[in-house]
Amino acid sequence: MKTLVMIDDDSFFLEQYTDYFKSLYKVYTASDSGRGMALVKKYKPDVVLLDIRLKGDNEGLDTLREIKQTFPEIICIMVTNLDSHSIYMEALNRGADDFFIKSDNVDILQEKITCLLESHKRLPAAQTPFVAVSDKTRKLFKLAATASRSVSNVVIYGETGTGKEVVARFIHENSNRSDKPFVAVNCAAIQDGLFESAFFGHEKGSFTGAIKQHKGFLEEAHGGTLFLDELEDLSPRGQGALLRVIQEKTFERVGSTTSLTADVRFIVALKTDLRQLVDQGRFREDLYYRLAVFTLQTPPLRERREDILPLIRFYLKELNAGNKQLSKSSENIVLSYAWKGNLRELRNVIERAAHMAPGSMIHPQHLSLNASDGFSESYKEARERHLQEFREKYYSEALLRNNGNVSKTAEEIGVSRQTLQNFLAGLKSSK
Numbered sequence: 039m040k041t042l043v044m045i046d047d048d049s050f051f052l053e054q055y056t057d058y059f060k061s062l063y064k065v066y067t068a069s070d071s072g073r074g075m076a077l078v079k080k081y082k083p084d085v086v087l088l089d090i091r092l093k094g095d096n097e098g099l100d101t102l103r104e105i106k107q108t109f110p111e112i113i114c115i116m117v118t119n120l121d122s123h124s125i126y127m128e129a130l131n132r133g134a135d136d137f138f139i140k141s142d143n144v145d146i147l148q149e150k151i152t153c154l155l156e157s158h159k160r161l162p163a164a165q166t167p168f169v170a171v172s173d174k175t176r177k178l179f180k181l182a183a184t185a186s187r188s189v190s191n192v193v194i195y196g197e198t199g200t201g202k203e204v205v206a207r208f209i210h211e212n213s214n215r216s217d218k219p220f221v222a223v224n225c226a227a228i229q230d231g232l233f234e235s236a237f238f239g240h241e242k243g244s245f246t247g248a249i250k251q252h253k254g255f256l257e258e259a260h261g262g263t264l265f266l267d268e269l270e271d272l273s274p275r276g277q278g279a280l281l282r283v284i285q286e287k288t289f290e291r292v293g294s295t296t297s298l299t300a301d302v303r304f305i306v307a308l309k310t311d312l313r314q315l316v317d318q319g320r321f322r323e324d325l326y327y328r329l330a331v332f333t334l335q336t337p338p339l340r341e342r343r344e345d346i347l348p349l350i351r352f353y354l355k356e357l358n359a360g361n362k363q364l365s366k367s368s369e370n371i372v373l374s375y376a377w378k379g380n381l382r383e384l385r386n387v388i389e390r391a392a393h394m395a396p397g398s399m400i401h402p403q404h405l406s407l408n409a410s411d412g413f414s415e416s417y418k419e420a421r422e423r424h425l426q427e428f429r430e431k432y433y434s435e436a437l438l439r440n441n442g443n444v445s446k447t448a449e450e451i452g453v454s455r456q457t458l459q460n461f462l463a464g465l466k467s468s469k
């Protein structure tokens with residue numbers, strides 16, 4: 039039986055819904071966020087129903103963030119009396135999976151839960167863990183989750199070390215191919231003359247050096263996912279062969295006439311925009327259209343600074359150094375440093391620092407980073423970034439206080455209604 043935790047200060051609601059759900063789930067309830075969090079930690083429920091307005095303020099949103107940071111896999115459905123779009127957006131931005139208005143029929147809520155559990159069911163417990171705290175990263179993994187439910191091919195762009203392979207594995211592990219192999223191939227490492235043999239395999243004696251039968255990547259990945267990394271290095275000959283496989287879904291081993299079925303899903307990764315390569319004549323357009331159904335972009339660390347400290351905690355735990363932490367000045371350094379190698383570089387620095395620091399505190403000298411070398415943002419850029427973050431937070435909080443009423447909010451914070459509206463429109467289009 040699945041487990042459901044309800045956190046709400048409305049005892050009538052808790053009683054009524056416990057009655058409804060108790061035959062379907064193991065139900066635990068709490069009337070405040072502290073007790074609610076304790077239940078979540080203890081029972082690691084499948085679903086949490088969370089009131090936005092605990093104790094009259096918006097504590098529910100903070101609780102949501104706390105749950106999602108520690109247990110991103112728990113389904114969180116926000117429950118509220120208010121039918122307010124701005125709150126809905128805010129909750130979604132903080133990782134809510136769905137939204138339910140208390141005045142609606144509880145059957146609708148049950149349907150939402152079933153549907154979310156259904157799409158989560160394919161996730162085996164042993165997932166490649168990852169961190170997604172910043173808006174950009176959360177959006178990336180949300181889109182990746184959508185992609186995983188489909189059968190289409192996927193293109194992932196991103197600078198070096200930004201997690202392209204992590205995303206590819208995430209998609210595979212969440213797909214209905216998760217119990218079949220995930221095979222990662224680096225296109226740059228394949229010698230052009232050996233492309234067919236590498237992909238399709240070969241029969242014994244089919245060419246000099248083919249001393250025994252060999253299965254290619256397509257056979258190895260049969261039923262699963264073939265991840266083609268550094269796709270920009272796939273030769274024209276390789277591109278042609280790949281297109282044929284995708285179109286015809288069949289291939290032959292080198293030296294054989296027997297047709298084999300190609301049952302693989304392709305996820306490809308590259309550093310440059312594939313469309314750009316097509317425009318430059320370096321990549322086949324017909325192949326591009328067959329690959330780029332879902333297009334995802336892994337953002338560099340400089341565009342997801344909110345992930346940095348959670349990533350560090352994640353890496354320290356992974357390195358069995360969960361008792362260590364960064365001093366305040368170390369935190370400031372890692373937050374402003376220009377991470378050219380992105381997450382991989384960050385991980386290496388933290389690994390070294392964990393070894394170097396004798397005690398539990400990691401100080402700047404253990405980081406072996408020169409903050410002035412890595413300082414990437416100008417004063418103006420940093421100021422604008424902080425201001426923007428401040429505005430978003432301040433305006434959203436004011437909107438929540440005023441139940442999403444734009445006029446009232448504008449009056450309270452002393453800006454014109456139009457200014458606030460423009461700001462909200464900008465926010466929506468950038469999400």
Ligand SMILES: Nc1ncnc2c1ncn2[C@@H]1O[C@H](COP(=O)(O)OP(=O)(O)OP(=O)(O)O)[C@@H](O)[C@H]1O
Nearest residue numbers: 168169170197198199200201202203204381382385
């Ligand atoms: N969301 C994430 N949370 C935690 N760790 C991550 C995340 N994304 C990437 N990493 C870690 O960062 C490192 C680089 O990730 P990955 O190999 O997927 O990047 P990549 O984009 O494929 O790099 P490259 O361009 O060099 O092939 C790995 O150690 C990986 O575990």
Ligand SMILES: [Mg+2]
Nearest residue numbers: 202203267307
């Ligand atoms: Mg990679």
